[in-house]
């Protein structure tokens with residue numbers, strides 16, 4: 001899933017400072033699951049916004065809502081009337097959802113309420129880790145199912161580097177060295193010898209080097 | 225207030241019914257009134273009880289409480305004292321249950337007998353809008369409650385209060401008026417009664433047809449009780465033996481004890497386990513000094529010069545045969561004599577059908593009970609209904625009330641050609657047994673003891689033995705209830721399948737059942753509310769409006785102008801599981817400045833609500849809860865702490881003074897009280913200005 005972090009509140013406050021009627025809309029998918037953009041978070045943020053306005057002697061009307069997925073035209077169409085009745089939209093969806101809103105409602109100012117951070121998942125309640133960088137050419141079949149592109153600080157394909165210490169990454173003691181983990185995993189699978197194969201440089205053109213990427217499924221495309 | 229009428233909603237929001245409710249013959253809302261008591265909402269609880277139960281005080285004392293037998297708390301430690309809690313309400317509250325003055329039907333209904341069945345029927349018919357007259361052969365109301373139940377178990381003031389209640393609803397009671405003597409079916413019809421309900425009970429003790437039963441000194445249990453209950457004494461010898469193992473036998477023995485003979489014993493066919501009365505009742509009887517002979521059957525009564533000298537008994541092989549029918553068998557040559565100069569027969573009651581003399585057409589069974597249609601309670605004569613012991617043969621007080629209630633609806637339906645139903649009696653799945661794996665996760669909490677009269681005081685008078693719960697004890701006891709079947713529920717349309725609820729529940733209740741994409745919360749939910757707050761999709765809610773989680777009360781607090789005009793005003797969210805003493809404390813400062821919102825488990829409160837309080841006008845928010853090891857749910861403490869820290873950070877971010885938001889965990893072991901904390905906080909906030 002896509003993981004997003006709440007934006008610092010002062011930033012949100014600044015973005016909304018000139019508006020009187022704001023529509024805060026959550027997204028019922030990834031960001032709900034990572035507890036930063038769901039129904040509950042919308043309510044909390046709305047309370048914060050109103051409380052701040054009150055402290056500053058301002059008035060602001062906040063409309064709270066959440067929809068199933070903001071990255072679908074059909075779903076955002078449902079909130080058209082509310083949106084067009086507001087001065088601004090604060091979307092708690094990932095960057096994709098925010099852009100859908102902005103594109104669909106060009107006459108309304110749309111702001112992001114979260115910082116979209118990475119693709120990952122919860123490893124325990126409340127803790128999320130990056131797991132994939134969307135490189136467009138997945139190699140984890142040869143690395144024991146662990147992704148060095150997203151989980152190695154240097155995205156090394158032939159790790160570990162000399163900075164790996166006691167299973168931790170030299171960049172942060174909190175980060176496990178994925179290459180150490182890959183080693184252990186291959187060991188368990190009795191595939192350690194494969195570590196000796198030198199992996200040639202990866203073709204990064206399928207990845208983030210090649211923005212914007214596009215996928216077309218010809219067999220599904222319908223004639224207009 | 226939290227709710228208007230919780231009763232009307234129960235059936236729509238709960239898909240599984242609590243076993244305590246299902247076990248009750250009148251389907252009393254045991255769970256919901258217990259939950260109301262747990263919140264200190266005594267009046268509301270009383271009203272809820274009274275809506276279905278015309279005799280709460282009496283019922284709370286002498287009901288055999290099948291609800292407690294079925295209570296799911298049996299699996300963790302001990303059942304909730306459901307009956308004693310009802311007694312607490314009945315004794316201390318008397319909220320009126322109003323008859324709707326705009327709903328009046330022209331028909332008059334005659335009720336024969338002012339016992340539990342008759343009173344229940346009269347009450348329900350009066351509530352529906354009928355005028356009812358009760359014809360009672362005795363000079364006082366209550367039926368068996370007054371004639372048969374000793375005063376040390378049921379003080380007459382309790383019956384009188386409840387009957388007065390019914391009278392105030394417009395029900396007329398004509399005493400000293402017996403059917404078959406002073407009135408007849410025909411005379412009642414001529415007087416314009418559109419229907420008659422017979423609830424006369426079983427008036428006589430069953431006879432024992434053995435040798436010597438006619439000796440001087442052999443008494444009948446019911447007559448004996450009736451005599452003592454109305455005159456305060458009866459003639460007995462020095463050595464009294466009661467034959468029988470049921471509640472009436474225990475009543476006879478304990479009543480006899482109070483007349484101060486040298487010895488009182490009880491002999492019954494049943495083994496201790498088989499005896500048809502509650503354990504508690506048997507234990508109290510023994511505790512008071514009665515000797516108990518189990519598994520012995522009476523062979524003959526021995527006597528000299530026409531006077532009783534003892535009972536010859538046989539040892540019992542079994543009481544019930546393989547088909548579980550009552551069919552006792554004895555060992556041969558096992559004769560043993562129990563000496564006695566008085567023998568009281570308490571082996572059951574039987575009907576006295578004198579009232580049917582010269583009244584043709586009413587079908588009666590061979591056992592002397594009136595035959596009725598089991599659904600409508602109509603007898604073989606249209607327009608005449610019957611219920612209670614005269615139909616049951618041997619029933620309980622609550623079963624009799626159930627007959628009265630069901631007959632009342634049936635009479636209404638017959639008179640109005642309606643098909644009205646009491647939904648409570650409908651079939652509903654019961655909350656299943658507590659999962660074995662769950663039991664160790666639930667904190668054991670001792671059942672509250674009933675305060676009792678000392679042994680010495682008991683035997684010297686007919687004063688009530690069980691003294692009743694104080695409000696504190698009642699609340700403590702009620703707070704043990706697990707709110708079975710009324711806990712959290714997932715809205716499948718909102719759940720995004722994030723698994724948070726599964727992870728946070730301290731009792732491992734939420735689950736993803738195979739093939740389902742949304743979480744499911746079963747009947748073992750303990751209503752701690754943690755998952756409800758943590759669910760990022762707000763997809764979980766409580767099934768009952770009882771659990772308002774503070775939101776509605778906070779809203780109405782600030783809708784009140786007096787709150788807005790008070791400066792400063794502090795909202796205190798406190799956990800109602802914390803000691804009752806703390807929660808009832810107050811002083812002038814607190815009364816004025818601190819608005820208290822009690823929640824049964826602070827884990828139910830969304831931290832956003834603390835922000836809302838400040839947003840709506842509070843100058844401060846004070847959270848008070850128990851210390852970790854005293855937390856009712858064990859796990860909530862951590863969450864309350866975590867959430868407070870979180871809100872503290874938010875307020876800091878907004879530049880607010882940290883003194884306006886305080887969280888205190890108060891231990892019952894330390895001297896710091898709520899009073900100290902709240903008074904200090906009021907000062908803190910006044911200093912801010």
Ligand code: SF4
Pocket residue numbers: 131132133134135136137138139140147148149150
């Ligand atoms: S190799 Fe690329 S696609 Fe595969 S997990 Fe890593 S970043 Fe994602």
Ligand code: SF4
Pocket residue numbers: 242243244245254255258294295296297304306704705706707708
């Ligand atoms: S715990 Fe409460 S709701 Fe559950 S069966 Fe017992 S009294 Fe009823």
Ligand code: SF4
Pocket residue numbers: 714718719720721722723724725726734742743755758759760761762763764
């Ligand atoms: S916490 Fe809420 S959204 Fe997540 S699985 Fe449970 S019910 Fe569904």
Ligand code: SF4
Pocket residue numbers: 711712725728729730731732733734745748749750751752753754755756
């Ligand atoms: S309310 Fe509490 S006990 Fe019930 S499912 Fe949620 S977390 Fe578990």
